[in-house]
Amino acid sequence: MFSIGMATPYFADLITTSGFLHFLLSIPSSILSYIVAIILGIFFIRLFFYILFASKTWKHKEKITFAELTKISEATNQKIPFFTILIPALDEADVIQNTILNISNINYPRYLYQLTIIVDEKERLKAQPGQNTTRAVVEQTIEKCRVQMPDFNLNFIEVPYDFDGKINGRCLGYEVPSTKGRGLNYALSHLTPETDFCAFFDAEASPNPDSFLAVAKHYLLDNQKMVFQLPVFQIRNFWSLSAFCKTAALGQCFSHQYALPFIFLFLPFVGGTNMFLHRSVIENGEGFDNNILTEDIEIGIRLYIDYKQWPVFLPYPSTEQTPQTRKAYHRQRYRWGYGFMQTLRKLFLELKDKNLEKAKRIRVKKMILSSLAHGPFDWIIYYPLTLAAALLFVLRIFKSIFASIILYRFSLVTVIPWNPINDALSFFIMFFPIPTLFFLGFLLKHYWKFINFYNFDTKNIRKQLGQWILFILFLAPLIASYYVFPYVHAAINFLQNPRQKKTWVKTKRTKEG
Numbered sequence: 001m002f003s004i005g006m007a008t009p010y011f012a013d014l015i016t017t018s019g020f021l022h023f024l025l026s027i028p029s030s031i032l033s034y035i036v037a038i039i040l041g042i043f044f045i046r047l048f049f050y051i052l053f054a055s056k057t058w059k060h061k062e063k064i065t066f067a068e069l070t071k072i073s074e075a076t077n078q079k080i081p082f083f084t085i086l087i088p089a090l091d092e093a094d095v096i097q098n099t100i101l102n103i104s105n106i107n108y109p110r111y112l113y114q115l116t117i118i119v120d121e122k123e124r125l126k127a128q129p130g131q132n133t134t135r136a137v138v139e140q141t142i143e144k145c146r147v148q149m150p151d152f153n154l155n156f157i158e159v160p161y162d163f164d165g166k167i168n169g170r171c172l173g174y175e176v177p178s179t180k181g182r183g184l185n186y187a188l189s190h191l192t193p194e195t196d197f198c199a200f201f202d203a204e205a206s207p208n209p210d211s212f213l214a215v216a217k218h219y220l221l222d223n224q225k226m227v228f229q230l231p232v233f234q235i236r237n238f239w240s241l242s243a244f245c246k247t248a249a250l251g252q253c254f255s256h257q258y259a260l261p262f263i264f265l266f267l268p269f270v271g272g273t274n275m276f277l278h279r280s281v282i283e284n285g286e287g288f289d290n291n292i293l294t295e296d297i298e299i300g301i302r303l304y305i306d307y308k309q310w311p312v313f314l315p316y317p318s319t320e321q322t323p324q325t326r327k328a329y330h331r332q333r334y335r336w337g338y339g340f341m342q343t344l345r346k347l348f349l350e351l352k353d354k355n356l357e358k359a360k361r362i363r364v365k366k367m368i369l370s371s372l373a374h375g376p377f378d379w380i381i382y383y384p385l386t387l388a389a390a391l392l393f394v395l396r397i398f399k400s401i402f403a404s405i406i407l408y409r410f411s412l413v414t415v416i417p418w419n420p421i422n423d424a425l426s427f428f429i430m431f432f433p434i435p436t437l438f439f440l441g442f443l444l445k446h447y448w449k450f451i452n453f454y455n456f457d458t459k460n461i462r463k464q465l466g467q468w469i470l471f472i473l474f475l476a477p478l479i480a481s482y483y484v485f486p487y488v489h490a491a492i493n494f495l496q497n498p499r500q501k502k503t504w505v506k507t508k509r510t511k512e513g
Contacts, residue, residue: 089119096137199275200274203509233256345498437472
């Protein structure tokens with residue numbers, strides 16, 4: 001049998017005679033690794049400051065009661081806000097009923113809010129015989145609620161197939177592509193008179209029960225605050241995700257809890273879900289830009305530029321789903337990145353307006369700089385760093401196995417002399433996934449209570465955890481750069497043809513019990 005002892009001299013001879021292997025082993029990875037480590041270290045230090053800053057925000061999370069809200073209302077001589085909750089739902093028959101039931105249980109009097117589901121006529125017109133449409137599920141749920149919860153104000157509005165997509169817009173007589181912004185603008189054009197705030201959620205959202213009380217309290221205490229953004233933890237379908245997307249879900253939760261409060265110092269980031277806008281800032285503006293793939297970030301920036309409204313971050317997270325597969329993840333993040341670039345282009349075009357007043361021009365410039373810093377610049381720096389880190393990981397393992405561990409004792413091998421410090425660094429890099437695993441394990445424990453366990457038994461969960469651990473230890477270090485790749489991909493494609501229109505593609509949901 002061909003043993004390791006017999007193979008070692010063979011590898012020694014191969015390395016000394018192979019030009020390719022000689023090249024790999026002669027790459028000065030120590031210097032490169034130090035450079036990459038320093039830059040990545042700066043990124044991690046930044047994350048540390050994120051955590052310190054955000055911790056103060058989350059410490060101020062209050063348990064608010066309606067009685068307290070009533071006292072503030074009487075003291076300030078203001079009415080308690082009435083909320084209209086808007087949920088755009090295209091092809092959401094699998095999840096919309098659960099979302100409706102979740103919202104019916106929020107900690108806010110039912111006479112002070114209504115829920116409007118926005119369905120699309122095109123879904124109904126194109127449905128196959130026997131297919132369950134979103135509208136059909138909503139109508140069935142309305143009938144159930146009339147019996148079980150007669151005080152729950154639930155309704156739906158259907159966007160005509162030919163609606164032009166603008167707030168207070170018109171029907172054109174021909175089919176118009178569906179976008180989230182288009183559906184929202186149609187609903188905003190038909191707000192009921194009692195509406196004070198519009199609350200926006202995705203079709204699979206589960207709001208924090210106290211979020212409406214928190215927004216109402218902050219508004220009553222300062223009615224100049226008209227835009228609120230609350231965090232979103234996209235982790236509820238954790239056990240339906242691939243190992244790649246499990247890691248992405250935990251990263252998204254971490255960023256919304258710890259990075260988002262810090263980013264709000266520089267960028268009026270609103271995420272389109274768990275978002276609250278006062279009626280006045282919507283009606284005085286142009287609604288959502290239905291030509292931009294991320295209508296949420298665009299409206300957040302525009303509300304600051306036009307009305308000097310900066311979003312207020314409140315630590316009351318809702319939960320949602322993460323795309324199930326790497327392909328779906330790429331499609332969603334690509335849309336986010338492309339929409340961000342569209343928003344940047346709109347800002348640059350606005351800056352060219354010679355009639356733009358001075359104060360507004362200053363705000364536009366501020367938004368351009370902040371958007372560049374927290375968008376394309378971040379992506380362009382982080383992506384090659386993660387690629388370099390993956391290369392170093394592979395290179396270090398290769399050198400450790402073939403040079404330091406097996407071949408350093410052979411006099412013929414002079415490519416890399418044995419160096420204890422160098423080898424220690426190699427082993428550190430080789431085993432770096434282990435602390436990463438512990439960190440992700442800590443995050444999983446932290447967000448465990450937000451995960452839906454319906455239809456998953458202990459055996460299945462243990463199997464998934466084992467597969468995920470193997471992914472973190474052996475694959476994640478090699479493909480870490482892919483988590484930011486969709487944004488870089490979107491930026492490159494946008495710069496190649498900024499005027500090209502991209503079609504909005506919705507994210508497929510996971511059916512929940």
